[in-house]
Amino acid sequence: MNEFDSDPFELGSPAAPSPATGANSAAAVPRPAFLDGLNEGQRAAVEALDGPVLVLAGAGTGKTRVLTTRLAYILTSRRAFPSQILAVTFTNKAAREMQERIGTLIGGAVEGMRWLGTFHSVGARILRRHAELVGLTSNFTILDTDDQIRLIKQLLAAAEIDDKRWPARVLAGQIDRWKNQGLTPDNIPEGEAFSFANGKGREIYAAYQARLKVLNAVDFGDLLLECLRLFQNNPDVLTYYQDRFKYILVDEYQDTNVAQYLWLRLLAQGRRNICCVGDDDQSIYGWRGAEVGNILRFEKDFPGAAVIRLERNYRSTPNILAAASGLIAANEDRLGKTLWTDDQDPGDPVAISGVWDGVEEARQIGEQVETLQREGHLLDDMAILVRAGFQTREFEERFLTLGVPYRVIGGPRFYERMEIRDAIAYLRVIAQPNDDLAFERIVNKPKRGLGDATLQTLHRTARAEGISLARTAETLIDTDELTKRARNSLAGLMEDFRRWRGQVDMMDHVALTEMVLDESGYTEMWQKDRSPDAPGRLDNLKELVMAMEAFENLAGFLEHISLVMENQQSDNEDKINIMTLHSAKGLEFRTVFLPGWEEGLFPHQRSLDESGNAGLEEERRLAYVGLTRARERARIFFAANRRVHNLWQSALPSRFIDEIPPENVEIRTEQGLYGGGFQEGPSSFDRDYGTPGWQRMQSAVKAGRYQPRNNRWQQYGHGQVIDAQADLVTTNDPAATRFKVGERVFHQKFGYGAIMAADGNKLDVEFEKAGRKKVIDKFVEPA
DNA sequence: CTCGGCAGAATTTTT
DNA sequence: TTCTGCCGAG
Numbered sequence: 129m130n131e132f133d134s135d136p137f138e139l140g141s142p143a144a145p146s147p148a149t150g151a152n153s154a155a156a157v158p159r160p161a162f163l164d165g166l167n168e169g170q171r172a173a174v175e176a177l178d179g180p181v182l183v184l185a186g187a188g189t190g191k192t193r194v195l196t197t198r199l200a201y202i203l204t205s206r207r208a209f210p211s212q213i214l215a216v217t218f219t220n221k222a223a224r225e226m227q228e229r230i231g232t233l234i235g236g237a238v239e240g241m242r243w244l245g246t247f248h249s250v251g252a253r254i255l256r257r258h259a260e261l262v263g264l265t266s267n268f269t270i271l272d273t274d275d276q277i278r279l280i281k282q283l284l285a286a287a288e289i290d291d292k293r294w295p296a297r298v299l300a301g302q303i304d305r306w307k308n309q310g311l312t313p314d315n316i317p318e319g320e321a322f323s324f325a326n327g328k329g330r331e332i333y334a335a336y337q338a339r340l341k342v343l344n345a346v347d348f349g350d351l352l353l354e355c356l357r358l359f360q361n362n363p364d365v366l367t368y369y370q371d372r373f374k375y376i377l378v379d380e381y382q383d384t385n386v387a388q389y390l391w392l393r394l395l396a397q398g399r400r401n402i403c404c405v406g407d408d409d410q411s412i413y414g415w416r417g418a419e420v421g422n423i424l425r426f427e428k429d430f431p432g433a434a435v436i437r438l439e440r441n442y443r444s445t446p447n448i449l450a451a452a453s454g455l456i457a458a459n460e461d462r463l464g465k466t467l468w469t470d471d472q473d474p475g476d477p478v479a480i481s482g483v484w485d486g487v488e489e490a491r492q493i494g495e496q497v498e499t500l501q502r503e504g505h506l507l508d509d510m511a512i513l514v515r516a517g518f519q520t521r522e523f524e525e526r527f528l529t530l531g532v533p534y535r536v537i538g539g540p541r542f543y544e545r546m547e548i549r550d551a552i553a554y555l556r557v558i559a560q561p562n563d564d565l566a567f568e569r570i571v572n573k574p575k576r577g578l579g580d581a582t583l584q585t586l587h588r589t590a591r592a593e594g595i596s597l598a599r600t601a602e603t604l605i606d607t608d609e610l611t612k613r614a615r616n617s618l619a620g621l622m623e624d625f626r627r628w629r630g631q632v633d634m635m636d637h638v639a640l641t642e643m644v645l646d647e648s649g650y651t652e653m654w655q656k657d658r659s660p661d662a663p664g665r666l667d668n669l670k671e672l673v674m675a676m677e678a679f680e681n682l683a684g685f686l687e688h689i690s691l692v693m694e695n696q697q698s699d700n701e702d703k704i705n706i707m708t709l710h711s712a713k714g715l716e717f718r719t720v721f722l723p724g725w726e727e728g729l730f731p732h733q734r735s736l737d738e739s740g741n742a743g744l745e746e747e748r749r750l751a752y753v754g755l756t757r758a759r760e761r762a763r764i765f766f767a768a769n770r771r772v773h774n775l776w777q778s779a780l781p782s783r784f785i786d787e788i789p790p791e792n793v794e795i796r797t798e799q800g801l802y803g804g805g806f807q808e809g810p811s812s813f814d815r816d817y818g819t820p821g822w823q824r825m826q827s828a829v830k831a832g833r834y835q836p837r838n839n840r841w842q843q844y845g846h847g848q849v850i851d852a853q854a855d856l857v858t859t860n861d862p863a864a865t866r867f868k869v870g871e872r873v874f875h876q877k878f879g880y881g882a883i884m885a886a887d888g889n890k891l892d893v894e895f896e897k898a899g900r901k902k903v904i905d906k907f908v909e910p911a
Numbered sequence: 912c913t914c915g916g917c918a919g920a921a922t923t924t925t926t
Numbered sequence: 927t928t929c930t931g932c933c934g935a936g
Contacts, residue, residue: 218926248926273925348926416925516923538925572912579912613912691926710924732923750924773922774927 180430187756188443251351270690307349308417370398381406385417445475574653
């Protein structure tokens with residue numbers, strides 16, 4: 129068989145227990161203590177070791193505990209070596225956590241769990257071992273989004289496609305989606321193939337794949353897709369892994385995409401000991417290709433599968449649980465679970481506050497945070513969960529002025545910062561001279577007089593010769609193709625790289641990196657830079673160097689950064705957490721603030737536009753995830769007005785607010801806010817914004833004719849539907865005068881014109897001189 | 912080749 | 927409002 133079969137680390141460390149050879153020897157092992165304290169469902173999920181198992185685990189029902197306990201149980205009952213268990217998660221954090229918790233259960237770290245990781249890291253691991261079989265070598269590079277886009281941009285240019293009309297990032301996204309669905313260029317559905325650049329999408333995709341092979345590189349999607357191809361074309365390899373993985377465990381199964389699903393199904397067909405844990409109500413990554421369908425068809429793919437429901441919630445108060453359950457019940461497309469709790473104290477109702485604008489929202493939340501803090505709560509126990517990244521700003525500003533320490537989780541990632549990527553590009557070129565994308569990135573950083581012209585020549589020659597840019601550079605140094613200046617500069621750079629490469633085995637990679645950053649002039653470039661963010665960038669570079677110390681060598685470090693694009697900020701200070709709802713999945717807090725529950729923002733307009741009802745349901749699941757993060761207190765806010773990119777938008781309260789059962793809710797909006805006479809509110813506010821959303825809800829609640837679900841626009845309508853929609857419309861200022869179609873207006877830049885159409889604050893104006901333009905009403909005045 | 916100015920776009924979620 | 931990317935001038 130192949131060489132991979134005789135891998136020395138195949139069968140775990142010598143200290144590992146020998147696996148049981150027969151069913152009876154498992155019984156001989158004493159029942160481990162960690163099985164005590166599990167409830168009935170949990171125990172069933174842990175002990176059902178033979179055959180396929182699907183665990184439907186609601187929020188807060190001990191999902192992770194089941195998964196880790198099951199894994200620990202497999203190990204201590206000696207059914208498998210650590211190296212014979214495949215355990216996949218979506219995030220590195222989840223993988224790490226599982227690793228740690230197993231260690232705690234078993235007592236001491238587990239050696240040899242090398243198949244515990246994210247789908248992507250496991251895929252990469254497999255792919256590296258068999259790289260030649262898919263046309264790569266084992267030191268292939270893993271490209272990130274930025275590299276992908278730049279590569280695609282080049283291909284678009286080569287194909288003479290206008291990347292203004294057909295942006296590279298769009299195609300990159302499309303290719304990603306194709307890969308998530310397990311689609312190679314030759315089996316893209318006809319319709320989709322033509323959706324980009326009049327049918328060139330498929331061609332570019334194919335060219336992109338070809339280019340990746342030349343670069344000896346893969347992108348994220350390939351880590352799974354190429355793995356699939358490997359398995360399909362090499363039955364012996366597949367059989368090997370099917371045989372090896374005695375047990376397969378999958379976390380967050382509801383988030384798997386088609387490619388991951390196929391991958392799992394292939395691997396599980398051998399031993400059929402696959403256990404998937406998930407919650408269809410927490411499926412929030414549909415936009416990224418996740419297929420809730422995977423969870424629904426599990427029983428079909430694995431006939432005789434045990435399906436275990438975990439419905440007992442250990443996290444939230446009855447009020448919060450009821451609120452969340454009531455909300456999610458509005459979704460039609462779900463397996464359906466009923467969470468329950470033994471807790472006798474109903475806890476605080478979910479507080480709902482309406483505020484004037486985003487600033488006020490931040491002010492109130494800040495106040496409540498301080499109050500809780502005075503009552504003895506830790507900031508660490510509180511979180512603000514927002515729908516979209518830009519919402520964090522308002523809170524950061526507020527906490528900054530209040531002097532309340534906060535941390536933003538998620539946000540721009542360390543390894544995605546420009547200076548870090550540049551530094552890494554240097555290292556990549558050292559590790560792999562043929563890494564064209566990295567080479568291109570740093571060839572003129574710092575400025576070396578190697579600009580566009582030089583690069584074009586390099587590219588042209590490289591393509592003609594079929595070799596990499598770096599090798600082309602070496603040849604061109606000895607010709608007259610380039611200007612003397614460029615030639616000298618390039619020669620110097622290549623010489624530098626040669627020297628650095630010679631040091632790889634001689635010196636430690638941390639010192640090497642410092643040397644490279646220094647000798648290349650990269651550090652100096654930032655030192656000379658006068659822009660305000662330059663010092664921060666230098667700090668980041670230092671941090672990078674420090675981070676490298678945790679790795680054995682350069683290759684190990686490079687692998688890490690391509691697969692672990694997360695921020696792991698470790699600080700022990702007591703801080704309030706600010707993050708998006710997506711990144712809050714899996715976490716819990718005593719108190720959760722949920723701002724921005726407004727139509728358009730949450731549910732997000734784009735979700736509705738792009739995915740219709742499915743999009744709405746996913747947004748609702750997101751709301752459900754948000755609520756169920758709270759242990760003791762959940763507080764929802766919505767603002768009547770919000771400034772987004774310097775435009776004022778007004779909005780209705782989110783429909784999700786209406787969907788929470790009124791008996792679990794407490795309305796906290798001050799009297800008068802919507803009644804009239806709000807000090808800053810323009811007069812139109814009362815008339816236009818006072819009525820539909822808020823009062824509809826309030827009166828509905830009061831009158832007891834509360835009916836969540838289904839199209840309430842009509843239900844409470846009485847012709848208000850139109851009013852309500854007018855409210856959704858954006859205005860740059862709530863007080864702004866609205867224009868009428870046909871009205872003559874004047875614009876500073878375009879001159880006089882007539883309004884042809886009006887859509888909220890957006891006007892379609894036929895200007896006498898400038899022609900027809902779309903303008904914001906703020907910029908025109910009545911003529 | 913570099914720099915500066917200008918126009919236009921962008922704002923969801925991420926392995 | 928801020929960032930990016932393009933274009934033209936030096």
